[in-house]
Amino acid sequence: MLRCLILLIFVCGSVYATVLEPVTLQLKWVHQFQFAGYYVAKQKGFYREAGLDVNIMPAQMHQPDEQFKVLTGQAQFGVTHSGLLEQRMSGKPLVALAAVFQSSPYCWMVHADSNIYSPKDFQGKRISHLGRSEGAELVLILERAGIDVSQLPIYSGMSPLQDFKMGKFDALQVYISNEPFKMAQQGIATRQICPKHYGINVYADILFTSEDVYTYRPELVAKFRSASLRGWRYALANLDEALQITKLYAKQKSYEELANEADKLLPFIKAPGIPVGNMSLARWQWIAQLYHLDLISFHEHKSAFLYSDSSKTEINWSWMLILAIVLSILCVPMYISLVLQRKSYSLQD
Structure with missing residues (x-):
């Protein structure tokens, strides 16, 4: 009987442990x-x-x-x-x-032998197409350098890395950990001009x-x-x-x-x-x-x-907690039943 009781407790505990949302x-x-x-x-x-x-x-x-x-x-x-x-x-x-x-890892990538060293050097250069939703900081560093981005020639081809490698345009929007590494593997030397280096540290x-x-x-x-x-x-x-x-x-x-x-x-x-x-x-x-x-x-x-811990002070009962309570209610009567049954057997003996 004691074994049954231990098994019951183990099963109930296992149910609690394995219920994941x-x-x-x-x-x-x-x-x-x-x-x-x-x-x-x-x-x-x-x-x-x-x-x-x-x-x-x-x-x-x-x-x-x-x-x-x-x-x-x-x-x-x-x-x-x-x-x-x-x-x-x-x-x-x-x-x-x-x-x-x-800080944002988006950067402009240019060829190492390019005459583009800073945002002000983008005047008249052909750049890859980009929007203002993601990578908006790349537009900002050019605008803050006095560049009218709307007047820059835009590349909008279907093979940006290959065309950049071939010199069909001057600057490519990249994620600093990806495209520069791919170029280096192909023997193409590049450098990056990043918003972080010009004080634009956006999240x-x-x-x-x-x-x-x-x-x-x-x-x-x-x-x-x-x-x-x-x-x-x-x-x-x-x-x-x-x-x-x-x-x-x-x-x-x-x-x-x-x-x-x-x-x-x-x-x-x-x-x-x-x-x-x-x-x-x-x-x-x-x-x-x-x-x-x-x-x-x-x-x-x-x-x-913006997330705030202090804005959520009320007690919230999750469905997992409710399930745990339900399981407890079910397990307790079973436990009591086993205890009473064990006492009954003891009296008979």
């Missing part, structure tokens, strides 16, 4: 070191410890749309760019949870969610955010292990490519004295001013746009 994280690009912290959080069990079963979804390379996936409920969380603020102010109910990159790779999830599932948001940042802290402190874990996801990339990514991206993630994922209201206001956004509108949206 399914959650989807939508990335802004394909699997690579750029998202290492999330892979680490999953593989090291940080999400599981938070009661979450996280599915990390890569973007479609030719049609990334992480904000749409989150807004439509196809994903609870996503990773996006600093244009998130403009989207919020235009009416999309999106909430910024953490800024993993303290990048921002973890975000929808206002509905933030409002109605604050405990889920807090758990996912905490476990994700824990993953990033572990990844930064254990780079070799983080690279090995990332390789499980980024199967299309070599270990050498991933190591190069880590080396190039660390300066954009780490900032002296700033915790991983940190965001400040003052910095977001500065970003709004850089993007020429209406500051009155910014102040109207800021409280709903």
Whole structure:
């Protein structure tokens, strides 16, 4: 009888331990070191410890749309760019949870023998096509140097890397950890002109969610955010292990490519004295001013746009907690029944 009792307790405890809430994280690009912290959080069990079963979804390379996936409920969380603020102010109910990159890794790539050394040298040069939503900081560094971007000839071909290599245009918008490495592998020497080097440190790779999830599932948001940042802290402190874990996801990339990514991206993630994922209201206001956004509108949206622990003080009973209570109610009568049955057998003896 004692064995039955122990077995019952074990079964009930196992049920509690294995009930995980399914959650989807939508990335802004394909699997690579750029998202290492999330892979680490999953593989090291940080999400599981938070009661979450996280599915990390890569973007479609030719049609990334992480904000749409989150807004439509196809994903609870996503990773996006600093244009998130403009989207919020235009009416999309999106909430910024953490800024993993303290500076943008988007840069202009030019040939090493080019006469382009700084933004002011872009006058009359042919550049790759880019919009103002993602990579807007690349336009900003040119405008701040007095360049009328609307007057620059634009390349809009279908093979940008190959055409850049052949010299068909002068400057290509790149992610500092990707295209320059590909060019170097082909023996093409390049250099990069990055917003970070000219004082434009806009946030990048921002973890975000929808206002509905933030409002109605604050405990889920807090758990996912905490476990994700824990993953990033572990990844930064254990780079070799983080690279090995990332390789499980980024199967299309070599270990050498991933190591190069880590080396190039660390300066954009780490900032002296700033915790991983940190965001400040003052910095977001500065970003709004850089993007020429209406500051009155910014102040109207800021409280709903930025994550805050203090704004979620009420007690929230998750479905997992409710399930645990239900299981307890079911297990207790069974326990009492077993105890009474055992006493009955003892009296008979």
